[in-house]
Amino acid sequence: MPQVVSTQIQLRTRPDGWPVPENFRAVDVTYDDPRPGEIRVANEFISVDPYMRGRMNDVKSYTPPFALGETMTGGAVGRVTASTVDGFPVGAVVVHQHGWRTIAQADASTFRVVPEVPGAPLSLHLGILGMTGMTAFVGLSAIARMQPGDTVFVSGAAGAVGTATGQIARLLGARRVIGSAGSAEKVRLLTDKYGYDAALNYRDAPVREQLPALAPDGVDVFFDNVGADHLEAALDVMNPGGRLALCGAIAGYNATSRTPGPDNLTNVITRGLTLQGFTLGGHLEHAPEFRSRMQDWFSAGDIVWDETVVDGIDHAVEAFLAMMRGANTGKMVVRTAV
């Protein structure tokens, strides 16, 4: 096998506020033949996700921060191009966490073979069939303990996790699903395509003013991707015993000063609410159940999706920043294939 050159994006310095291109650098890494136990994978898509912003900081967290000078890790999907390991034949589709690189080469145990699903582009293994779909499923079922008949509010509902959350909430028997997004077009998409019963554009007026009219019977489950004004508005309308799955707080990820929290946290006590923060890494025990149920839903034609695809690993940083600004609808992925 020939040597190969893998183009990789590394974190050079930690951002202060919004990341800038100078925080990153592209490097070329040359791989020799895979050693025994290793496989080589040509990535087709890499994932850019909001949680990555948090890992660019050096803070106490479940997951350690990204290392400076090393290649950005994260979800990616590709095909095996060289293998020393049974069960990882050349041509097989694999997902992995080796992140922002055109070619990944490492111990086979760090890859997972996934089936090729009829009608599904490989990128869906980074989206609704993969991490973002599972995040929605785990947040609703394990964290928020959603029950059939619940009213569910999802913030950032047109994003990768949000579009999955609305559909899954409905498939799990929600009585009413409400979403927020940042444009009239996205709001239409939520109700027309993603099964939301009602949606609001948070740029039109404060969420706190808009939400009560959309949730006349209150909210039982809040799935939060945004934080800040969305969390505050949700706390106003939560029903007693309500559960809040805090998945993301993208509103504050690039803040350089601390911003105060919601002014109505007392409702947590008087209404007996539960707020639980989570990152998927702490709940991987739900993966088999998620894959089984999602496969059924997908096969039955119950799942729809959007993707925003940016071409070229050299544009990965731009794709990440555009996603942080909400330029995507559905999952944002970077196509690495040349």
Next chain:
Amino acid sequence: MPQVVSTQIQLRTRPDGWPVPENFRAVDVTYDDPRPGEIRVANEFISVDPYMRGRMNDVKSYTPPFALGETMTGGAVGRVTASTVDGFPVGAVVVHQHGWRTIAQADASTFRVVPEVPGAPLSLHLGILGMTGMTAFVGLSAIARMQPGDTVFVSGAAGAVGTATGQIARLLGARRVIGSAGSAEKVRLLTDKYGYDAALNYRDAPVREQLPALAPDGVDVFFDNVGADHLEAALDVMNPGGRLALCGAIAGYNATSRTPGPDNLTNVITRGLTLQGFTLGGHLEHAPEFRSRMQDWFSAGDIVWDETVVDGIDHAVEAFLAMMRGANTGKMVVRTAV
């Protein structure tokens, strides 16, 4: 049986900010003979508790607000003086929720006979043997799912619930128990009498500055009676997977304007924290376990307590306000016996 006159304290108007005596009135109610099914009880102690401030407002909550013009409900303990019902003999000690009145007369099903415990004044049935002890137990075990080896931080630790919480945390196997209180004397009491390993005086310096040194290995369980600066300081030091039982937020109960929440709620996500608000009324299924374990601990001499006793139902409002200002150590009760 003769008619009797019961002096009762009623809520006349809803307070705006701190309650004032004019929000209340004393009335005399005359009771005829108990009807079939009723008993008559001469109260010995009535309970004044922080949660009552919330019920003076007209807001959405698990428990309905106090009705205007009706007698203040709440915990009380007394002895049966007239009875038409088997199982409620004259002289028996009963607890009930008929509240701020010298004599209670009502259907026997609204009273519960409690044993006379050697060495325990009847008032303890309103404190560590009763609602406040059970609040501490439920908050630690059912809400915060405290495990042996956990480090526990309790805010408002010298109050009725706080003094119970420290002892129960230790009896449940906490590795380290840390408390906050509002005077040097109370801080000494926490470490000298109540088994706290460390305590801070929140009037000395911001809690956020003091807490990290007392919790060098972080905090696994936070039992919050105060809210505001205490919650914010706790969020700084919580360990991944930590649980926060939000029992009270006395810091904000009398606020007339909304105050912003903690500036570090993002830690809830990155550290996978769970915040759960609770009021005891939603968790009464734990009563049998609490009574059984508390009886064992009490009999073994493992339980200590303080009480602040105010004499005379005419001083119930003063007692309530003094408690809200932190003038009590341990449970605040009003002795109604003449």
